[in-house]
Amino acid sequence: EGEVTSIDKNNPALASFNWDTSPLPFPDRYFDATLCLDTLEHIVDIHTSFHDLLRVTKDIAVVSLPNGWRKTLKEFVRGYGSRVSYGIPPEKPFDRHKWFMNTEDIEHFFYYNAHKAGFKVESIVYHAPIRVRWHHLFPLLKYVLPKRYYKNFCVTTVFAKFKRIR
Secondary structure (H helix, E strand, C coil): CCCCCCECCCCCCCECCCCCCCCCCCCCCCEEEEEEECCHHHCCCHHHHHHHHHHCEEEEEEEEEECHHHHHHHHHHCCCCCCCCCCCCCCCCCCCCCCCCCHHHHHHHHHHHHHHCCEEEEEEEEECCCCCHHHHHHHHHHHHCCHHHHHHHHCCEEEEEEEECC
């Protein structure tokens, strides 16, 4: 029923836009809701871009950021250094993460910057995928490990829903 606008700097089928060099090309409170999934970690000025996303949001925003610790721990345990998303690969990658964060960093970033922009964090969801047989242990680890260990070593992505309050 409503209209949807999609932008992506890497998808030629969508409107071209580079968040590293320009603000979102929309007026304040233009969209009823915005959705930004695993994008901000690719942008040089994550703070300004997050505020820009909330600026164009009238009511609700949903944002996700990846937990870099889990991927890095997995590589470390396998005996590798961090590779494409972080680290320094032999060739310049097409696109890469510019921010390395864990779940606590993400929570603090979301709560602090949402408040600053006139929003509240309405909910946070920690995604710990169950892809292979041993991943079924992840939910049980919630009860065994201290909360910060579970979140930083089992959660791949943190999703947050933001609601405008002023």
